[in-house]
Amino acid sequence: MNFDFSDEQKQMRDEARKFLSEQCPPKAVREVLDGKAPYDKSLWKGLAEMGFLGVAIPEQFGGAGAGHLELCVIAEEMGRALAPVPFSSTVYLAAEAILIAGSDAQKQKWLPKIASGDAIGTLALFEGKGNPSPKAVKVTANGGVLNGVKKPVPDGAIADFAVVAARTGSSGRESDISLFIVDLKAGGVEVKSLTNIDLTRGQAEFTFKDAKAEPLGAAGEGWGVITQVLDRAAVLTAFEQVGGADRALEMGRDYALDRIAFGRPIGSFQAVKHMLADMYVSATLARSNCYYGAWALSTNAGELPEAAAAARISATQAFQHCAKNNIQVHGGMGFTWEFDCHMYYRRANAVALGLGSLSYWEDALIDRMRKKNAA
Amino acid sequence: MNFDDTPQEAEFRAIARKWIAANAPKEFEEELSKSSLGRIRLAKHDMVEVGKAWQKKKAEGGWACLHWPKEYGGRGATPIERVIWQQEEGVYGKLTQPFQIGEGMCGPTVMAWGSEDAKRRYLPKLASGEEIWCQLFSEPSAGSDVAGLRTRAEKKGDNWVVNGQKIWTSGAHYSDYGLLIARTDPNVPKHKGLTMFFLDMKSPGVEVRPIKQANGMQEFNEVYFTDVVIPDSQRLGAVGEGWSVSLTTLMNERMSIGSRLATGVPEMFEFCSNLMLEDGLAIDDPAVRSKLASWAVKASGLKYTSYRAISALSKGERPGPENSIGKLVSGLMLQDIATYAMDLEGAAGSLTGADEEQANGQFQQMLLSSPSMRIAGGTDEILRNIIAERVLGLPGDIRVDKDVPYNKIPTKGR
Numbered sequence: 047m048n049f050d051f052s053d054e055q056k057q058m059r060d061e062a063r064k065f066l067s068e069q070c071p072p073k074a075v076r077e078v079l080d081g082k083a084p085y086d087k088s089l090w091k092g093l094a095e096m097g098f099l100g101v102a103i104p105e106q107f108g109g110a111g112a113g114h115l116e117l118c119v120i121a122e123e124m125g126r127a128l129a130p131v132p133f134s135s136t137v138y139l140a141a142e143a144i145l146i147a148g149s150d151a152q153k154q155k156w157l158p159k160i161a162s163g164d165a166i167g168t169l170a171l172f173e174g175k176g177n178p179s180p181k182a183v184k185v186t187a188n189g190g191v192l193n194g195v196k197k198p199v200p201d202g203a204i205a206d207f208a209v210v211a212a213r214t215g216s217s218g219r220e221s222d223i224s225l226f227i228v229d230l231k232a233g234g235v236e237v238k239s240l241t242n243i244d245l246t247r248g249q250a251e252f253t254f255k256d257a258k259a260e261p262l263g264a265a266g267e268g269w270g271v272i273t274q275v276l277d278r279a280a281v282l283t284a285f286e287q288v289g290g291a292d293r294a295l296e297m298g299r300d301y302a303l304d305r306i307a308f309g310r311p312i313g314s315f316q317a318v319k320h321m322l323a324d325m326y327v328s329a330t331l332a333r334s335n336c337y338y339g340a341w342a343l344s345t346n347a348g349e350l351p352e353a354a355a356a357a358r359i360s361a362t363q364a365f366q367h368c369a370k371n372n373i374q375v376h377g378g379m380g381f382t383w384e385f386d387c388h389m390y391y392r393r394a395n396a397v398a399l400g401l402g403s404l405s406y407w408e409d410a411l412i413d414r415m416r417k418k419n420a421a
Numbered sequence: 422m423n424f425d426d427t428p429q430e431a432e433f434r435a436i437a438r439k440w441i442a443a444n445a446p447k448e449f450e451e452e453l454s455k456s457s458l459g460r461i462r463l464a465k466h467d468m469v470e471v472g473k474a475w476q477k478k479k480a481e482g483g484w485a486c487l488h489w490p491k492e493y494g495g496r497g498a499t500p501i502e503r504v505i506w507q508q509e510e511g512v513y514g515k516l517t518q519p520f521q522i523g524e525g526m527c528g529p530t531v532m533a534w535g536s537e538d539a540k541r542r543y544l545p546k547l548a549s550g551e552e553i554w555c556q557l558f559s560e561p562s563a564g565s566d567v568a569g570l571r572t573r574a575e576k577k578g579d580n581w582v583v584n585g586q587k588i589w590t591s592g593a594h595y596s597d598y599g600l601l602i603a604r605t606d607p608n609v610p611k612h613k614g615l616t617m618f619f620l621d622m623k624s625p626g627v628e629v630r631p632i633k634q635a636n637g638m639q640e641f642n643e644v645y646f647t648d649v650v651i652p653d654s655q656r657l658g659a660v661g662e663g664w665s666v667s668l669t670t671l672m673n674e675r676m677s678i679g680s681r682l683a684t685g686v687p688e689m690f691e692f693c694s695n696l697m698l699e700d701g702l703a704i705d706d707p708a709v710r711s712k713l714a715s716w717a718v719k720a721s722g723l724k725y726t727s728y729r730a731i732s733a734l735s736k737g738e739r740p741g742p743e744n745s746i747g748k749l750v751s752g753l754m755l756q757d758i759a760t761y762a763m764d765l766e767g768a769a770g771s772l773t774g775a776d777e778e779q780a781n782g783q784f785q786q787m788l789l790s791s792p793s794m795r796i797a798g799g800t801d802e803i804l805r806n807i808i809a810e811r812v813l814g815l816p817g818d819i820r821v822d823k824d825v826p827y828n829k830i831p832t833k834g835r
Contacts, residue, residue, distance in 0.1 A: 047423075047424050047430075047735050048424075049422060049423075049424060049725070049729055050422065050733070050736075052422075299813050299814070302815060303814070311815075313809075313816055314816040314817070316805075316806065319805065319806060319810070319813075320802070320806075320809065322809055322813055322815065323806075323808040323813070324805070326746075327746045327749060327808070330722070330726060330746055331718070331719055331726065331746070331750065333743075334721075334722045334723075334724075334725035334726040334729060334743070335721055337422070337725055337728075338721065338725045340422065341422045341423070344422065356718045359718045360719075360721075360722055405711060407714075408711045408714035408715070409707070409710055409711075411714045411718070412704065412713055415717065416704070419690070419694070
């Protein structure tokens with residue numbers, strides 16, 4: 047059994063960690079947090095130069111052609127550093143959708159630009175409150191143009207193009223939904239920035255007014271692609287969450303060692319030790335579920351839907367748990383703007399919702415386990 | 422990343438599988454497959470006898486304690502081969518229950534601290550199941566703080582005379598030998614006055630009494646010592662060094678990888694898939710689904726954590742500290758699952774009569790037994806301390822009795 051990343055993959059993780067610790071210290075994250083920039087452009091460029099943006103994009107489309115295990119280790123580091131760049135929307139959502147459903151011409155057009163950092167992409171799926179569902183898609187596609195409103199769209203305000211789920215039928219079935227690529231610079235889309243709890247990652251509202259759209263994949267097969275993209279993004283995002291959870295745990299541990307109260311380090315009190323031990327347990331369970339997700343993702347295994355849901359749930363719980371208890375360990379200092387704890391707390395709770403909420407994935411996991419048990 | 426065996430591992434697995442297919446006591450397969458939680462019981466046969474027969478056969482075939490050196494009754498197998506064996510042994514592994522304390526804790530301690538003569542005399546018979554060993558550490562007033570134990574051993578000529586009481590001794594009533602830690606000097610701080618011995622459980626003055634547990638069962642014993650004589654040749658390690666010796670034992674207790682920890686999740690999933698509530702199947706209820714999903718990811722998290730440890734073994738590496746979370750997670754989960762399964766049945770959930778029980782009453786039994794899962798082999802709190810101190814590097818507890826002579830430590834709270 048070799049249920050671990052290879053030495054080369056671990057080396058890539060070390061490289062990514064070193065790069066991000068230099069190029070993306072908390073100070074850089076705070077530039078975006080404080081609203082001085084919508085995202086960290088120089089970091090984005092650096093990530094492209096490192097080959098990280100296209101790590102899972104085949105060489106023929108301008109990527110490094112490494113694979114998804116490599117992308118997983120980079121995702122973990124991005125989450126650990128709270129990198130304020132549109133990595134997840136561009137790489138996990140837009141690029142994956144194009145890789146799954148795109149024509150050769152579409153791949154040639156967009157993937158090299160993603161890999162080089164010249165195009166930011168996103169997935170416009172949600173239309174207000176609620177979890178992913180074909181029924182919730184109201185934006186219409188008719189005669190090659192889209193009409194309707196999408197929100198929230200991750201990194202929508204800085205995106206160059208979007209993959210959009212739109213309604214092309216009214217049978218009430220999944221086959222009513224098709225996917226489109228919209229060039230956001232071509233007009234017909236009003237983009238409005240929305241505020242959200244994670245100030246290091248933007249959200250936007252798109253209003254399509256006869257916006258020109260190019261079909262992505264076959265008509266009526268959009269929802270199947272969305273499901274696949276969400277599963278794949280769930281694994282990759284789970285690695286970001288595990289990276290964040292680990293960092294929050296470390297911050298709590300370090301503070302507990304340094305902070306003296308009642309004449310001793312607070313980390314010597316069992317109440318604090320046990321809180322940190324429980325955080326370690328959550329983070330470890332999540333990491334192991336993520337490894338299984340990574341295996342399923344990288345091999346396109348039939349187990350991917352179940353593995354992705356398990357990784358997503360476990361990592362969401364772990365990051366939320368570690369981020370909130372990190373503040374608790376810090377006490378009053380943890381509730382100041384100056385300390386970084388709140389940045390992880392914000393990210394943990396925003397990223398928990400982005401691909402559909404915890405209850406959505408819990409529901410999905412049970413369905414998928416039942417399907418497996420029935421088989 | 423893959424789940425495949427290396428060619429050597431595959432070869433070993435094939436040999437093990439073939440041997441098991443030819444030799445396993447298949448007449449018990451069905452019964453063993455069913456009893457998933459708690460102690461194993463066979464309807465018409467004595468568990469210890471059936472276990473001994475299987476263990477003997479394994480020893481003859483070279484499959485007992487296979488990670489031990491050959492001269493002590495093992496096979497000289499690698500850690501990963503041991504894991505593969507356990508996987509292949511499957512349900513028949515449950516028959517090894519009477520030998521687990523010996524194989525997992527007493528044997529390694531004798532191996533590390535015993536004389537060559539003692540190793541050659543005792544270890545092969547322990548491995549083959551001919552002689553069963555138990556562990557005599559815990560006392561009524563020394564549980565998590567086992568170094569606070571009171572049982573006294575006093576030197577008389579070439580012998581030691583032991584008086585005192587041990588508790589929670591699994592299998593004491595059918596054991597041939599016991600690993601005993603006792604206080605040999607009460608005038609020094611508690612960790613420094615302990616010495617380790619092994620003794621014949623049939624020695625005069627040893628009395629084994631079963632404990633009636635909170636769940637109504639009797640699985641453990643109290644062992645009383647009244648002027649029990651142990652020859653000095655049965656001492657393990659130096660006088661006063663018992664604490665260091667005991668760490669060998671306890672470390673082995675926590676090192677068992679790939680062990681089969683019950684989580685209750687498969688049972689709960691099946692239960693919810695069949696239980697009819699007012700509005701339909703329990704598994705279609707959103708609240709039930711949410712809880713089930715949370716438990717399922719804990720169970721899968723544990724499974725893949727052990728896979729990570731197995732992978733480390735496969736590469737000849739030492740597994741990381743991740744494996745320490747197993748019992749902490751599964752113990753509480755069993756208790757929570759049992760509580761919730763009964764909750765779903767409403768008032769009838771409390772009934773235990775054969776006609777009333779859903780799912781063979783397994784959740785009611787689980788509820789009553791699960792407190793012990795959170796205590797035995799390290800309480801939840803001790804396990805959290807271990808994670809906090811050894812994995813996260815947090816400071817140890819402040820020990821107010823550290824430098825106090827044992828006989829000056831207070832014995833009453835108020």
